[in-house]
Amino acid sequence: MQHRLFAKLAAQLGRQQASLEWKWMNDAIASDTSKNSLQDIVRRRCLGEPLQYILGTQPFGPLNLLVRPPVLIPRPETEHWVIKLSEAIRPTAQSPFSLLDIGTGSGCIPLLLCHLWPQGSVHTHGVDISPHAIRLANDNALLAGIPPPSDGDYLKRRNTFGTTPANFLAPTFPEEAMQIKPPFHIITSNPPYIPWKEFLELPRSVSEYEDPKALFGGPSGLEFYEAIARFVGRKDMMTSDGVVALEVGRGQAKAVEELIRTTGRVHHTEIWTDPWGIERTVIGRM
Ligand SMILES: C[S@@+](CC[C@H](N)C(=O)[O-])C[C@H]1O[C@@H](n2cnc3c(N)ncnc32)[C@H](O)[C@@H]1O
Numbered sequence: 001m002q003h004r005l006f007a008k009l010a011a012q013l014g015r016q017q018a019s020l021e022w023k024w025m026n027d028a029i030a031s032d033t034s035k036n037s038l039q040d041i042v043r044r045r046c047l048g049e050p051l052q053y054i055l056g057t058q059p060f061g062p063l064n065l066l067v068r069p070p071v072l073i074p075r076p077e078t079e080h081w082v083i084k085l086s087e088a089i090r091p092t093a094q095s096p097f098s099l100l101d102i103g104t105g106s107g108c109i110p111l112l113l114c115h116l117w118p119q120g121s122v123h124t125h126g127v128d129i130s131p132h133a134i135r136l137a138n139d140n141a142l143l144a145g146i147p148p149p150s151d152g153d154y155l156k157r158r159n160t161f162g163t164t165p166a167n168f169l170a171p172t173f174p175e176e177a178m179q180i181k182p183p184f185h186i187i188t189s190n191p192p193y194i195p196w197k198e199f200l201e202l203p204r205s206v207s208e209y210e211d212p213k214a215l216f217g218g219p220s221g222l223e224f225y226e227a228i229a230r231f232v233g234r235k236d237m238m239t240s241d242g243v244v245a246l247e248v249g250r251g252q253a254k255a256v257e258e259l260i261r262t263t264g265r266v267h268h269t270e271i272w273t274d275p276w277g278i279e280r281t282v283i284g285r286m
C-alpha cells in the first residue's frame with residue numbers, strides 16, 4: 001500500500017521531490033499536525049494542491065506558520081533575506097523602531113523580525129487588501145506569541161504586530177487607515193511582482209491555488225514598486241535614517257533600485273542575492 005502510494009507520488013513529482021515530500025507528509029502524520037490520512041494527502045498532492053496547504057503549516061526560520069489558501073505560502077527566498085535583514089540591522093529597546101510591511105500576507109516578514117530582534121526593539125504593522133490574509137496574519141501572531149500594539153505599559157517592552165486591511169495603491173493611503181502611524185524606520189515588502197504576460201508560465205500549483213492579487217504587479221510587474229517609491233518620497237512617511245527592504249522578481253532588481261533612488265530620499269542602495277544566486281532583494285538606506 002505504502003509502496004503504491006509513493007510510486008504514484010513519484011510519477012507525479014519526480015523521485016527526488018517525492019522523497020522529500022514523502023518525509024514531510026509522514027512527519028506531519030506522526031506528530032499529529034495533519035489530521036488527513038497519507039492516502040488523502042497523496043491524492044490531493046497528485047491533483048496539484050501545494051503540500052503546505054494540505055498540511056496547513058510552513059516553517060519560516062524558527063517559526064512554524066499557519067498557511068491557508070488563497071494566502072501566499074511564504075517562500076524560502078523570503079525567509080533568507082528576512083534573516084539577513086535581522087542581522088544587518090539591530091534595533092534596541094532604548095530607541096524602538098517602527099516597521100510597516102506592505103502586502104503582509106501570512107505576516108511572515110514582520111513576525112519573523114519580531115521573533116529575531118530583541119524584545120521591545122520594534123513595533124510592526126502589516127497591511128493587506130485581502131481579508132483572508134489579515135485573518136491569517138493575526139492567527140499567526142497569536143501562535144508566535146507576538147501581541148498586538150496597545151497603550152499598555154508592559155507592551156513597550158515587547159515587540160508587537162498589528163494589522164490593517166487597506167489598499168496600499170489607493171490615493172487615500174495611509175490617511176484613511178487610522179492605525180497606520182508614520183513615520184516608519186523600516187519599510188519591508190514582498191509585493192505582487194509578476195507581470196501579467198507571465199500568467200501562462202506559472203505552475204498549476206501556483207496559478208490555481210494562490211490568490212492572483214498576491215501574484216500580479218500590473219503589466220510590467222513594477223506597479224507596487226512605483227507606488228512604494230512614491231510613498232517613500234513623500235514628506236513624513238519615513239524617518240531620516242530609514243531603511244527600505246523590497247523583495248523583487250527575476251530581472252527586476254536594477255529597475256527597482258533605480259525607482260527608489262529617484263525618490264531623492266534613498267542615498268545608498270544594495271542588491272542581495274538569494275541562495276540560488278538570483279538578485280532577490282533591494283535595500284535602500286536614507
Ligand atoms: C507576494 S504576496 C506576499 C505575502 C507575504 N508578505 C509573503 O512574503 O509571503 C503579496 C501580498 O500583497 C497583498 N496585496 C495585493 N494588492 C494589494 C494592495 N493593493 N494593497 C495591499 N495589499 C495588497 C496580497 O493580498 C498579498 O498578500
